[in-house]
Amino acid sequence: MLGSLRSIVQEVNTARDLPAVLKIIVQRVREVMHTRVCSVYLRDKQSGNYVLMATDGLHSNAVGQVHLAPGEGLVGSVVAREEPINLDMAKSHPAFQYFPATGEERFCAFLGAPIIHHRTVLGVLVVQQEQQRRFDEGEEAFLVTLSAQLAGVIAHAEATGVLATMRKQRRETHFSGIAASPGVAIGHACIVTPQANLATVPYCLCLDVDSELALFQQALSAAREEIHQVGERLKGELSREESTLFDAYISILDDDVLASEVCDRIRQQQLCAPRAWAEVMLEHVRRFETMSDSYFRDRAADVRDLGVRVLAHLYQQQQSERNYPENTILVGEELTAAVLAEVPRQKLIGVVSVKGSANSHVAIIARAMGLPAVMGVQDLPYETIDGISVVVDGYRGVLHIHPGEALKRHYNAIVAEERELTRNLDHTASLPAETTDGHRVCLLVNTGLMADVVRSRERGAEGVGLFRTEVPFLLRDRFPSEEEQREIYREQLECFAPLPVTMRTLDIGGDKSLAYFPIEETNPFLGWRGIRVTLDHPEIFLAQVRAMMKASQGLDNLRIMLPMISGLSELEAARKLIERAYRELLEEGYAINMPPLGVMVEVPSAVYQVRELAEHADFISVGSNDLTQYLLAVDRSNSRVANIYHALHPAVLRALQEIVNAAHAAGTRVGICGELAGEPGGALLLVAMGYDMLSMNATNLPRVKATLRAVQQADMQRLLQQVICMDCAEKIESAVNAYLLSLGLKGILHPPGIQ
Structure with a gap:
């Protein structure tokens, strides 16, 4: 059976279109299971009914003619129950429904298995036999296994067929994914593919x-x-x-x-x-x-x-040099920061990725750049839409293809509302991030590209809470030299001086890999990444911190932050290397001060050692994206489990409260630089917990500041006490949004056109 399973899946994967896929399935399953009938019923998206789409054994003219609603007939019962039905006498089952066009009156045995993709029943795979017998456990297991393996293939084939029809007729269609970066982009798809695939x-x-x-x-x-x-x-x-x-x-x-x-x-x-x-x-x-x-x-x-x-x-x-059109919407299977950087910024307006989630690295970069993004559009046959007119809805996580005039008018109105909201928030740039009762909060920005700098200063950033030093590494085909790094870091430090700039040491591994320094691991997020890599390669670490400190000469606004710290020994090992580099530079004649050294809390072990870490570090900064990932055991770049990843999960909020309490008990200031800090509701909870600094992308800074300036600290603390005891993320999110709406801050959440 295992050999047959592999053979069928392999054949199906080679089929050109949906009809070919279904033909292979019904013929090969009937042959392998030695049954008289194999049929496939698929869901019609418009009616919601399940239609006989292919059969080997029933009358061929019944194809397309038999329709069953969920719960109707045996096929509909398989759909409603979302589990197999195995009968030795189908006619005696109360749900049995006879369709004369099929010619199935002579078949007694029935086995139907649901075809489920992303928790939706796409269809039902059915085998039938003349003699009265119950299919054995092995046969049932085979059909269930095959259905599970074929679900993704059928979904992709369906989508490809729909898109081919839409392309010929230039009719609207849409594909759903994960809302990764808010906003709306109206433009043309520009496909990025591995050039040798x-x-x-x-x-x-x-x-x-x-x-x-x-x-x-x-x-x-x-x-x-x-x-x-x-x-x-x-x-x-x-x-x-x-x-x-x-x-x-x-x-x-x-x-x-x-x-x-x-x-x-x-x-x-x-x-x-x-x-x-x-x-x-x-x-x-x-x-x-x-x-x-x-x-x-x-x-x-x-x-x-x-x-x-x-x-x-x-x-x-x-393609010696690719020309990107105006209003480029970049579409690919798995986009990277390097790919985004190849497109002229003035032409790039949106991002769509087949793989990834709202918290994968490229999604974070998209938010930092203010680009609407949809991730995890798994069923999109993206290679077929190059140059086609599309709309990216980064609020709902939808990609519209061939949008009609009415749809374009709707989204153009939303774009206009976004611009108006931005204009209304611009006046906050020169104002402090201060609650109505005088509680002051420091708002910083996360940066990685020079394009972030101007936007950050214009929007009133009080410094940089996270400079992603890996970005220059990702954009090269080799390690940048110490002097090349110094020039990059100097530019950042000068642009923000005298405001502080917190530079995170090289954080590669996980979903951030260097083509020239490959890290092949079975489980990269639990492997060789962050401080683990640089401590194993002190030559890389020393060159980087030397470049940082050289760049800070005469400015004195550098802060160094260590990623992926899991215990005190890593902090001490890194400190020794930094102090060594500092002494060397003093001996070389550089007039510099030893920069403050901070620790990122982003793995569970660090949560329980915050007190010790805070006593040996100059500051603490929480990386809430990775911390959420590790606390919930969810790969944040995996779109299959993206719905489980939630920064407002009760366990995450309680860990965040524990961190700030422990850091303050040691007399150490604590900030946070994850995506939660850039969400208006999340910012309220973090300030109520006692966080001293919030760092976010520049796009979100005005919204967060406007929110903080509209509330009292006492009200935020009451909100925190209300939600910290709740038992699920959805309840917490609902309560926070209700609070924001009660303040008249609906536009802070999303433009009025988005419901």
Whole structure:
């Protein structure tokens, strides 16, 4: 059964569209389970009913004609119960409903399993048998397992089919994800794909067929020459069998049939050369992968490798420098900070990612840049929407494709309301962050790009609570030198002087990896990251803190912060290195002061050692994003569990209160630089707890300041006492929002057009 399961899933993954997927499922399941019938029912999104979409064994003319509501008939009962139904005599079940068009009156045994994707029943997979018998446990388990594995494939195939229809008819459609950064963006999708991945080449039509054909021939010639040179260079190091692989590659490239397939697609479908090549090569890969002979199955990898080689040359020929359109909305499978940085800031207006969550690193960067973002749009066949008109709704987490005029008017009105709200909040920039009864709070900003600086100063930031020093590392293809780092840090320190700038030492690992310093781990968030990396590589750490202190000469506004501290020993080890670097610089003639040294509390062990850490550090700063992740055991970049991640979870709030109490007991000031600090409601709770400093992205600073200036400290503390005893995040969020609304601060939460 396991071999059959793998074979079916593999075949389904090679299918071109939804009808092909369903045909493979019904034929192969019927064959493997030795049943007389296999059928698939899928949910119709408009009616909510479940429609017979494919069958092998029932009358074919019943396809598309049989509709069942949830709870109606045996299929509807599977939907309503969200679990299998296994019957030896289907007709005797009270939910049985007979449809003459199907011809199923002769079948007794029935087994139906729900196809569930993201907690929604997409459909039902059914097998039937003539004889009266109950399917055994192994058969039931097989069908349930298969349904679970096929759910994502069916959802993606459905979405692709819908999008293809919408594209031809230019009709509106939408895809839901996770609201990651608030705001609305109206523009054109610009697809970012790994340049050597056949499966993610965007659907793109060419303007000049002859030029595209010439481009293809040039790429073939370049790939042929490259393979020949590699084969010659390695000739003395390879066995005879290994050397023949290069000859095989060249013979495939010389095959007129392969080239003509690609050229035909360019001519007949006007596909761009990369897309035509990718489609043809993937079809060949799929043929090899489904062959029963293991030798030929292994050749699929060789064909794929050859396809990637030619694709790289096609991109090299076609895209020496990409031109991004005005109003670019960047769309990709898994976007990174480096990808965002490649787009001219004046052209980039929105971000959409198939993977990731509201708290993944790229989402945090998007919020810092004030870019509306939707993450985790898992069912989006993104490679097919390049250049298409789209709307990003970062409030609801929705991507609209081919928006009509009415929808555009609606969102243009929201954009106008956003601008008006921003104008109304601009006057707070020169005012203190002070409650109506005089309680003063220090509002800082999180930065990482120079673009943040001007926006931060304009909005009244009182310094930098978190400068992400890893950003310059992420944007390079090597470690920046000590002098290169000094120049970057000096620029930040000068821009904010005399206000304090808190620089976090290099924090890589987890969801922030360097291409030139790869960290391959099974569980990266619990692995080698943050201070663990830099203490293991003191040469990296020393170069960085030397650059920071050199940059601070004459300014004296530097504060150094250590990430991912799990105990006192790490703080002491880091302090010794920093003090060593400080002594060296004094000996070299630099007139500098030893900067304050702080600790980030973001792992559970640090929560219970805050008192000790506070006694040995100059300040404490809570990284609430990672702390929430670790307390709730939720990977914050995983969209599958994003709904479990909640910064207002009772356990998180109680830990935050414990941290500030322990730090203050040691006489140490404590701040917070996670996303919670930038939420108006979250800021109220944090100030009520006693946090001295809140650090957030510059976009949120005016909203937080306006909120604080509208309340009394005593009222905030009453709100905290009300919610700290609640038992779930949803109740807490509802109570906080109700409080903000009672103050007339609805616009602080979102523009009036967003309900």
